[in-house]
Amino acid sequence: MIKGPAIIGRNCEIRHNAYVRENVIVGDNCMVGNACELKNTLLFNRAVVPHFNYVGDSILGFKAHLGAGVKVSNFKLVPGNIQIEKDGKPFDTGLRKFGALLGITRKWAAMQS
Numbered sequence: 001m002i003k004g005p006a007i008i009g010r011n012c013e014i015r016h017n018a019y020v021r022e023n024v025i026v027g028d029n030c031m032v033g034n035a036c037e038l039k040n041t042l043l044f045n046r047a048v049v050p051h052f053n054y055v056g057d058s059i060l061g062f063k064a065h066l067g068a069g070v071k072v073s074n075f076k077l078v079p080g081n082i083q084i085e086k087d088g089k090p091f092d093t094g095l096r097k098f099g100a101l102l103g104i105t106r107k108w109a110a111m112q113s
Contacts, residue, residue, distance in 0.1 A: 009045070033068075040074075041099075057095075061103025074099040 002008075002020045009028035014020065018032045021039040026032065030043045033051035040057045048065040049055055056074035060066070074097045076082060082098045083090045 015051070040097075044103075056099050057097045058099030059101050061101075063104055064102045066102075072099040 001018070002014075003022055004020070004024075005022060006020050006024040006026070008014065008020070008026045009030065011029045012026055013031040013033075014026075015032065015034040015036075017035045019037040020026075020032065021037065023040045024038045024043075025041075026038075026043045027045035027047065029046045031048045031050065032038060032043075033049060033053065035051055036049050036053045036055070038049070038055050041055050042059045043049070044060060044062040044064070046063045047060040048063075049060070050066060050068050052069040053066050054071045054073075055066070056072060058072045058074065066072075076096060076098075082093045082095045084093060085091065
């Protein structure tokens with residue numbers, strides 16, 4: 001099911017029982033496996049979310065590959081907004097939910113090309 005809004009790139013596999021919720025961008029040559037759910041998520045080209053995964057409020061980089069059954073939780077359990085480090089100082093993102101940023105190194109990407 002694709003609830004949308006969603007953008008799905010070229011040559012993607014969206015397998016049975018996948019649920020693509022709102023605010024999802026799936027790059028080219030990606031795979032969203034059976035029984036996966038995506039919400040507020042960006043998949044760069046060639047990212048793989050194989051099966052039985054939940055990915056919410058997250059970014060999966062070029063050629064990122066989740067294991068089966070991975071749940072990328074997106075709700076902060078302690079009070080306050082998500083903070084990151086910017087220029088060596090804490091920065092308030094204004095977000096209450098943020099899942100994960102996953103990617104691979106340039107060296108690994110070059111070896112796989």
